Structures are given as C-alpha cells and as structure tokens.
Amino acid sequence: MNLQLLFFARLRETLGVSRTSFTLNAPATVADLLGALRDRGGVWATELAAGRNFRIAVNQEMADLNTPLSEGDEVALFPPVTGG
Amino acid sequence: MKITVQTEVFDLNAEVTALHRNNPSVGAIATFLGTVRSESGQVSEMALEHYPGMTEKSLAAIVQEAQSRWAVLDATVIHRIGPLAPCEPIVLVAIASAHRGEAFAACEFIMDFLKTRAPFWKKETTTAGGQWVDARTSDESAAQRWNKP
Numbered sequence: 001m002n003l004q005l006l007f008f009a010r011l012r013e014t015l016g017v018s019r020t021s022f023t024l025n026a027p028a029t030v031a032d033l034l035g036a037l038r039d040r041g042g043v044w045a046t047e048l049a050a051g052r053n054f055r056i057a058v059n060q061e062m063a064d065l066n067t068p069l070s071e072g073d074e075v076a077l078f079p080p081v082t083g084g
Numbered sequence: 085m086k087i088t089v090q091t092e093v094f095d096l097n098a099e100v101t102a103l104h105r106n107n108p109s110v111g112a113i114a115t116f117l118g119t120v121r122s123e124s125g126q127v128s129e130m131a132l133e134h135y136p137g138m139t140e141k142s143l144a145a146i147v148q149e150a151q152s153r154w155a156v157l158d159a160t161v162i163h164r165i166g167p168l169a170p171c172e173p174i175v176l177v178a179i180a181s182a183h184r185g186e187a188f189a190a191c192e193f194i195m196d197f198l199k200t201r202a203p204f205w206k207k208e209t210t211t212a213g214g215q216w217v218d219a220r221t222s223d224e225s226a227a228q229r230w231n232k233p
Contacts, residue, residue: 006135008133008135008203008205009133009205009207009216010216053219057135057138057203060135060137060138060141061138062201076135076138076203078135078203078205079205079216079219080218080219081199081200081201081202081203081204081205081219082205082206082216082217082218082219082220083132083134083163083175083198083199083202083203083204083205083206084118084163084174084175084198084199084202084223
C-alpha cells in the first residue's frame, strides 16, 4: 500500500524530511510502519526507537501501534505537542 | 463558533464584541489570552509550527467537547503560527455563556486540552540558538483532572 508520511517539529528537523511517500506491504499497522522506518537505520532507528517520546496520527486522528493502515492513508509522526 | 489558525495578530476587543453584539442570551464572556514569555529576557523569538488540517479538526473537537459539558452559547479560538516576538499574543480563547461559571470552566477546559492535544509545537530562539520546547507534565496533569468524576 502507498502511504503519505508527514513529520513535524523536532522529528522533521532530525529526520530531514517533512513529507514523503512510502510503500508498505498490506496488511499493516502503525507498528509495522515504524518497524520498516527503523530498518532504514541511522537517525530513523534512534529517533523512532521503542520508548522514544513521539506521537502518531493516521488521517489526522491520534493513533497507536495497533491502528491498521490502508491504501492512501496520511500518517504523521511528531513530538508531544507544545502549543498555547 | 469560530476557530482560526493565523499568522496575523488578532484584536481581542473585536473578537469579544462579536460574541455578544447580536446575542442577548449572552450574559458572560470569559477570555484567555496567551502571550510569548521570555523568562529573564532569554528568548528573542518563538516560532510556532502546526499540522494544517489536523489542528483545526482537533480544536473543533475540543470546543465540541466543552459544549457537551457546559451551556456554551458561542466560542472563539484563535491560535497564531509563525515567528513571534516576546510579549506578542499567541492564543485567544473566548467563551460566551449565560452565566460566568460555565464560561470560566469551558475556557479553562479548552485551554487545558489545546495545550495537550492540538498539534502545535513551539521553538524558542535564544543566544544559544534554536531549541524545541519540551512538553510539560504539569500541562498533561491539568488536562487529566477534567476526567475525574
């Protein structure tokens, strides 16, 4: 399946990308996507390591590791929010 | 209900006037204005980034949740993005209701959830360079207390 990945704030800067297309074998969950991204190694493996503090949204709704992914989904990764 | 994410400064008085000008049911308006803080003058600039689309949806859901808990007659939420200087306004939450109790409570509730759920991120510039602001556990605690029975 084809996904649109978005990165914000510190993650955007550290990973050096704000938006990218990504292909993943179906069926897949958020956990599968994170595993595939960590397999890129380097900052991807360290920034997205289990236990690191970041959030995931699928189609602009907060998600967790078990959230299923579908063709065309927009998946955003970002640090805990600090607005207001 | 008005929810806006914008770079431009807003006019608090105009926003408050708009909430009660044509609505005689309104008897109370509570407002919260957040401004850029620079403790000890260390921060020269605060840049605000957000997630376009999700931000507006998230703010609308927070306001709707407040409306389900209190008799809110109208609400305005304006959050600025982009580079801001110390002392500039960042965020306005203005709540109109018949009586003050509901306006105060809804205003505080919306701010607590805006700070912990809406996808905004602050980056401070100091003499040491740029630094992303860390999320505060006290903000999460403030949001959690609304879940108590």
